[in-house]
Every structure is written in structure tokens, then in C-alpha cells.
Amino acid sequence: MPGQVELSRIALYRAMVEQALDALLVMEGGVFIDCNPSAEKMFGFSREQLLSSSPVHLSAATQFDGQDSLVAANRYIELTLAGQPQRFEWASRRADGNLFTSEVALNLLEDHGRRCIIAAVRDISERKQAELTARKKNEKLRVLLENFPGGVSLIDENLRFVAWNEELLRMLDLPAALFEGRQPLVSEIFEANIKRGEYGEFSSASDEDKLAKLMAIIQSDKPYSYERIRSDGSIIEVRGVPVDGGGGVVTTCLDVTAKRRIEIEFHKQSLFLKAVLEHMPQGLSVFDEQLKLYLWNQGFLDVLDYHPDAIYEGVPFEDLLRIMATRGEYGEGDIEELINSRLSLARQFQAHQFERVRPNAHTHLVQGRPIHENGKLQGFVTTYTDITELKKVQTALSKANALLEQNIAERTTELRHTQDDLMRSEKLAALGSLVAGVAHELNTPIGNSLLTASTLQAKTQEFAQKISDGNIRRSDLTAYLQAAQHASELIEHGLNNAADLVASFKQVAVDQASSKRRRFQLNKVCHDVIATMMAKIRQAGLQISVDIPVHIELDSFPGPLDQVICNLIDNAILHAFEGKSDGQIWISATMLGQDRVELRFDDNGVGIPAENLGRVFDPFFTTKLGQGGTGLGMNIVYNIVTSLLGGDIRIESEEGAGTSFIMQIPLVATVNDTDPDTDPDTDHAD
Structure with a gap:
């Protein structure tokens, strides 16, 4: 071809x-x-x-x-x-x-x-690199989308969602079925939301009008922003920005419900704050860090007599000082020096509080405090309070208080004398009760001895008569000697018991009649006191036991300690065992370290009501007024333990479960001998 x-x-x-x-x-x-x-x-x-x-x-x-x-x-x-x-x-x-x-x-x-x-x-190196770059960008975009603090979506030019994050679906409660395996049209989302009653801001429009308005917004070629009030009351802020070149729009959704509520609350609080400032009886001013006036209230003008034309935002503190100095508020002297001295103090921004008497005889309380935020000085707030009337009242109150204190001192002295007399009577009564108890205890051994002596005398006269008659026999002599020996033993035992009881009474009586300090065994003192009160204890039908080691020795005041034990026993007899027939008292002691002893007085009585626990040691408090209770016994106990003995005492009690008085006493008392004639708490003079 x-x-x-x-x-x-x-x-x-x-x-x-x-x-x-x-x-x-x-x-x-x-x-x-x-x-x-x-x-x-x-x-x-x-x-x-x-x-x-x-x-x-x-x-x-x-x-x-x-x-x-x-x-x-x-x-x-x-x-x-x-x-x-x-x-x-x-x-x-x-x-x-x-x-x-x-x-x-x-x-x-x-x-x-x-x-x-x-x-x-x-x-394909370049292609793979491009794919890798694109993949990284996509991954970054996906990370950005999923970590965006709200909902975000990308809508293409065909108004179809091509990208979105899970927060968008959650926040707007969008139907998940519309997004599964497909990219829905914007109109589909709008229609679905309209059907379920969304877009309350268009409540007066028909569904078709709502859709038309929404589509017109999103098809605009300009950025847009509006708020949606969802059916659950949440407020969603929707923003849209067109992509350059007509390639769609990027939308973001943020839940601004909390923000709007905060704004509403802030606005409300601002109104409240403004009302509070205007109705404050004090003047208030706030200066910024450059000492320029930032905030004030009407009270600021009223209290300090400022003319309204002189007060405006940004007025320097120095100008206000000059007004005050010029009209003599700071006293006599060079005005500039007065201003500069106060200005230099203000520049230190130190908290302060002082009173100032103005030329008009009014007294002002000035209180200032710096304002810091995040560790940085932001300004200074000061209040000005007219306390003229308050000062007058304080002066009157001071005079009234002085007069009242004088009257109280006089009444207290009288009450102390009365209380001392009552305490002396209480203690004398306790000593009298002690004597009566001892007399009762002595009656038994002495009576037994007298009866035995009388019997022995009769036996002796009978024996003498037989001798006189010449009719005595050896058996008579033996019987008389046996009777005489037995009678002598009985008399000796009775008189020894009486002698021991008298010795205990003598020791207790001597101790209670004085507050002389001496060394003594705690065990012996407690046993002596109990021996003198045994008649009263038996009469009350109580059992008492003592568990005190014999080696615990005190250098203290046995007389006041006797009084404590007596008063605790009397208190238990009077209050603890009402309605109980099996009353028991335990007195025990244990060492606390090397220099203190804990002495406990426990009973299984009816206990003390909770409302009375705090009043047991109050003077004249008793639940047996007119029934043998004077309300002074436990007060005497408290005074002796906490003052003369140098210890402390507390009560543990539960209704129905008995009471414990727990005393912690130093082995060596820290006070000197007390003259009974001058100490009402230990006075037992006859």
C-alpha cells in the first residue's frame, strides 16, 4: 500500500x-x-x-x-x-x-x-508515600473528629454527609440507622428530626416551612450560626463554614446548655450584686492595681461626703486623697505630705483596719483587703462604715458593764459566804453522822463486854457465898475458873474491838477536823473510813469491797480524802440503789506510772440520766431536794479532788448499768498545808 x-x-x-x-x-x-x-x-x-x-x-x-x-x-x-x-x-x-x-x-x-x-x-514508591501521607491525614482527621469537644460533620457540594464523628450522633440523638453503611443527605436528617418534634425554634411553621428554612441556611454560601433548643431542653449551638471553592460546608455543634445557664445565673448574680451594693449601709470602693477607682456604691459617696462629679471610673486614688486632705480630714500639716504618706501606704496593698474620727465628729471604721487572682494582685477593696452610734452604745455598755461587774462581785461575795456556811454545815452534819455511826458500832462490843462483866460479877458473888458457907467443892472452883476465863476472853475481845473502832474513829475524826499533810497508806485510810460508816452501810443493805494494794503510799491530805470517800458512800446510799436489793460498792486503786494513782468508786446502781451527767458536780444540784440531799456533797468532792489533792475526777455512767467515779490523784500533793480556819472546803471545826 x-x-x-x-x-x-x-x-x-x-x-x-x-x-x-x-x-x-x-x-x-x-x-x-x-x-x-x-x-x-x-x-x-x-x-x-x-x-x-x-x-x-x-x-x-x-x-x-x-x-x-x-x-x-x-x-x-x-x-x-x-x-x-x-x-x-x-x-x-x-x-x-x-x-x-x-x-x-x-x-x-x-x-x-x-x-x-x-x-x-x-x-510505586511515590504512590505508596502519597497513600501513607493520605492515610496519616485521614487518621489525623479522624482523631480530630473524634476528639473534637462537640459534634462535627463535613457536607459535600451535593449536600450529603461525607464525614462525621460519634459525638455528633450522640449530641443530636440522630438516628443511627441513617448513617450505617451510607452517607445520608442533609435533607434526610432534617426530615427525620422534624418528624420527632425537633427544631422548636420554628414551632409556628409547618414541616415543609421548617425544612425549607433549614435547607436555605445550609445552602448559603456564607458562614452561619444559630442555636437549637432540643425537645429535652438542651441548647445546641450550630455553626457552619463553607469550604473554599464550593466544595461543601463544615458544621460544628456544641452543647451550650451549661454555658447559657451560667450566663443567666451570672446576669442574675450581677443584678443581685448591684442591688446589694446600692443598699449596703457601708460605703464600698474597689481600686485596681494602679490605684484607679474601678467600682463604688452610693454609700461610698454618702459616708465620705464626696460630690458625685468628683467620682468617676478611673479617677486616681491620689485625687480623692487630695479632696479629703484639702477639707481637713487628715488634720493639720502640709497637704502634699499628708497625701504622699497615705499614698505610699496604699501602694503596699496591705490589709488594714482602723477607726478615724472625722471633723464632723463622726467615727468611721475603715477596712481594706487586697484582691488576688491566680497569685497576681488585681486591686484593693475597702469598706467605710459609720460607727458613730455604735461607739456611743459601746461607751454606754462599758459603763453599764462596769456597774454590773461591781454588782456581780458584791453578790458573788455574799453567795460565797452563804455557800461556805452551807458547806460547813454539810461537813459538820457529815461528822455528826460519823459520830453517830461509831456510837452505834461501839454499842455492840461494849454492850457485850458489860453483859459478860455482869455475869462474871454474879458468878463471883455466888462463888464467894459458897466459900463463906464452907460448902465449896473442887468442882465449883473448876467451874468458876472456867467461867471467869471465858468471860475474861469475851471482855478482852469486845474491848479490843471497841478500842480498834475508837482508834479508827479517832484517826478519821482528827483527819477530818484538819487538813494537815502527812504520809499515809491509801489502803488503811479507806478501810478506816469504811469502818466508821459500817453501821450506815449495813442499814442500807449494801455490800462493799476494797481492792487497794498495801504498798500505795501518798504524801497528801488524808482528812479531805476521808471526806471524799464519805461523801461518795453517802451519795451512793442516797441515790444509787433506789429499788435495788443487791447493792454493791467497789473501791479500787491502781498505779498510773510512777507518780499518780487512779482511785475508782464503782457501784451497780441505777445509773445517772444522761441529761444530769454534766451537772453532778454543780453546787446545790440534787434530785433529792427535801429528801436528805443538799446538792453540796458532790461539789465538795470535786473541789477537794481538783484543788487540795491536785487531781481530777470524771464520771462514767449509763442508766441501769451503775456509775463509776474515777479519780486520778498525784502521790505527792502539790499544795502546802491548809489552815482549816481559812479553807471552807476542808473545815470540820466542832
Whole structure:
């Protein structure tokens, strides 16, 4: 055909191979037997070098999945020779040792019994890098979307959602079904929300009008912002920004319910604060860190007599000082010096409080305090209070208090004398009771001794008569001697008991009649006191036991301690066992360290009501007024233990479970001997 050049198929094949951008290599028997220029350019080897190499020479040592390249290459070659074309990504290596990512396609070529493999290699490093970059951007975008503090979405030019975050669905409670596996249209979301009663801000419009208004907003080519009030009362702020070039719109949704409530509350509090400031009886001023007036109230003008024209926001503190100094508020002296001295103090921003008497005879209380925020000085707030009337009242009260204190002192002295007389009477009565008890106790041994002596006298007269008559017999003499011996033993035993009781009474009476200090054994003092009160204890039907180690010795005042034990026993007899027939009292002592002893007085009585526990030691407090109780016994106990003995006493009691008086007393008293004539608490004078 004229003008045409007929090309052979081989020439055409060669031209196509030579012009191909991909590297083409022909492999037979595991080595390359042909290649195109693109292969030389891609790998950086000459044709001769390529034709003398194998696939492993053009590969990284290991592939992306960690496989050995030789093993992986042989597997792909075997599959290709088996008639299965292969396409895979491969870690290739250039002549300079640099690695790159390639896409390899292997196909089997059979011609006249020859089996060759054609390998087409494409450098996809840039594409992979672009994909990686895009993936990272997508990941960043996804992270941004999911961590955005609200709902966010991207709507394309076709008004279809192409990206969104979970917060958008949660915040707007959007139907999840509309977003599953698809990209919904904006109109679909609007229609779904309209059907369930959303968009209350368009409540007067029909569903069609609502949809039209919403679509008009989102199709605008200008940024928009509006607030949605959802059916649950939450407030959503919706903002939209068109993408440059008409590529859609980015919308953000923030729940501003709390913010709006705070704004409303702040506005309300501002109104309240303004009302409070205006109705404060005190003047108030706030100066900033540069000592310029920032805030004040009407009281500030009224209390300090400022003219309204002189007060405005930003007026320097120095100007206000000059007004005060000029009209003589700070006394006589150079005005500038008076101003500068007060200005220098104000610049220190130190809290202060002082009273100032003004020329008009009014007294002002000035209180100031610096304002700090985040550790930084923000200003100074000061209040000015007219306390003129208060000072007058304080003066009157001071005079009244002085007169009242004088009257109280006089009445207290009278009451002390009366109380001392009552306490003396109480103690004398206790001593009288002690004497009566001892007399009762002495009656038994002395009476027995008198009866025995009378019997012995009668026996003696009878024996003497027999001697006088001459009728005496040996048996009479023996009987008389036996009777005399037995009578003597009885008389001696009775008189010894009486003597011991008298000795105990004498010791107790001597101790109670004075407050002389001496060394004594705690065990013996307690037993002596109990011995003198045993008649009263038996009469009350009580059992009393003492558990005090004999080695506990005190250098103190046994007389007042006797009084404490007597009063506690009397108190228990009078109050503790009403309605009980099995009353018991335990007196025990244990050492507390080296210098104190704990003396306990426990009973199994009816206990003390909780409301009375705090009043037991009060003078004149008794629940048996007119029934033998004076209300002074326990007060005497408290005074003796806490003052003269130098210890302390407490009560533990529960109704129905008995009472415990627990005293902690030093082994060595810390006070000197007390004159009984001058100490009403220990006076037992006859």
C-alpha cells in the first residue's frame, strides 16, 4: 500500500517494550535473558549487568512481611510456571543499595516449547508515600473528629454527609440507622428530626416551612450560626463554614446548655450584686492595681461626703486623697505630705483596719483587703462604715458593764459566804453522822463486854457465898475458873474491838477536823473510813469491797480524802440503789506510772440520766431536794479532788448499768498545808 510501511510483529513488540515506562524483564531458568531500557533506568544497572543477574539481586534481603526474598521469589515463580499469573508488592533494591517499593506482575510466556516469565515492574514508591501521607491525614482527621469537644460533620457540594464523628450522633440523638453503611443527605436528617418534634425554634411553621428554612441556611454560601433548643431542653449551638471553592460546608455543634445557664445565673448574680451594693449601709470602693477607682456604691459617696462629679471610673486614688486632705480630714500639716504618706501606704496593698474620727465628729471604721487572682494582685477593696452610734452604745455598755461587774462581785461575795456556811454545815452534819455511826458500832462490843462483866460479877458473888458457907467443892472452883476465863476472853475481845473502832474513829475524826499533810497508806485510810460508816452501810443493805494494794503510799491530805470517800458512800446510799436489793460498792486503786494513782468508786446502781451527767458536780444540784440531799456533797468532792489533792475526777455512767467515779490523784500533793480556819472546803471545826 503506497505511503505505508508494514511493520513486523517482532518490530512492533520491540518498539512497545522499548517505550514502556514500566521495567520489563524476561526470565528463563531463574535468570534474566532480556530487559528494556526502563529496567536499566529503574534499577541503575546496565543491560549486561541485568542479564547476568537473578531476581534476588534486585531485591531486599527480606520482604515487608519478614520473609526471605529468595524463598518468596521462588514461590511466586513456581506459581507463575504453574499457569497462575502473580501480582504483588515487592521490596526492590537499586544498584546503589537504596530500597524502593515496586508492584510486580509475573506472566508465563510459552513459545515453541520454551517457557519464559515476563516480569513487569512498576516503581510505586511515590504512590505508596502519597497513600501513607493520605492515610496519616485521614487518621489525623479522624482523631480530630473524634476528639473534637462537640459534634462535627463535613457536607459535600451535593449536600450529603461525607464525614462525621460519634459525638455528633450522640449530641443530636440522630438516628443511627441513617448513617450505617451510607452517607445520608442533609435533607434526610432534617426530615427525620422534624418528624420527632425537633427544631422548636420554628414551632409556628409547618414541616415543609421548617425544612425549607433549614435547607436555605445550609445552602448559603456564607458562614452561619444559630442555636437549637432540643425537645429535652438542651441548647445546641450550630455553626457552619463553607469550604473554599464550593466544595461543601463544615458544621460544628456544641452543647451550650451549661454555658447559657451560667450566663443567666451570672446576669442574675450581677443584678443581685448591684442591688446589694446600692443598699449596703457601708460605703464600698474597689481600686485596681494602679490605684484607679474601678467600682463604688452610693454609700461610698454618702459616708465620705464626696460630690458625685468628683467620682468617676478611673479617677486616681491620689485625687480623692487630695479632696479629703484639702477639707481637713487628715488634720493639720502640709497637704502634699499628708497625701504622699497615705499614698505610699496604699501602694503596699496591705490589709488594714482602723477607726478615724472625722471633723464632723463622726467615727468611721475603715477596712481594706487586697484582691488576688491566680497569685497576681488585681486591686484593693475597702469598706467605710459609720460607727458613730455604735461607739456611743459601746461607751454606754462599758459603763453599764462596769456597774454590773461591781454588782456581780458584791453578790458573788455574799453567795460565797452563804455557800461556805452551807458547806460547813454539810461537813459538820457529815461528822455528826460519823459520830453517830461509831456510837452505834461501839454499842455492840461494849454492850457485850458489860453483859459478860455482869455475869462474871454474879458468878463471883455466888462463888464467894459458897466459900463463906464452907460448902465449896473442887468442882465449883473448876467451874468458876472456867467461867471467869471465858468471860475474861469475851471482855478482852469486845474491848479490843471497841478500842480498834475508837482508834479508827479517832484517826478519821482528827483527819477530818484538819487538813494537815502527812504520809499515809491509801489502803488503811479507806478501810478506816469504811469502818466508821459500817453501821450506815449495813442499814442500807449494801455490800462493799476494797481492792487497794498495801504498798500505795501518798504524801497528801488524808482528812479531805476521808471526806471524799464519805461523801461518795453517802451519795451512793442516797441515790444509787433506789429499788435495788443487791447493792454493791467497789473501791479500787491502781498505779498510773510512777507518780499518780487512779482511785475508782464503782457501784451497780441505777445509773445517772444522761441529761444530769454534766451537772453532778454543780453546787446545790440534787434530785433529792427535801429528801436528805443538799446538792453540796458532790461539789465538795470535786473541789477537794481538783484543788487540795491536785487531781481530777470524771464520771462514767449509763442508766441501769451503775456509775463509776474515777479519780486520778498525784502521790505527792502539790499544795502546802491548809489552815482549816481559812479553807471552807476542808473545815470540820466542832
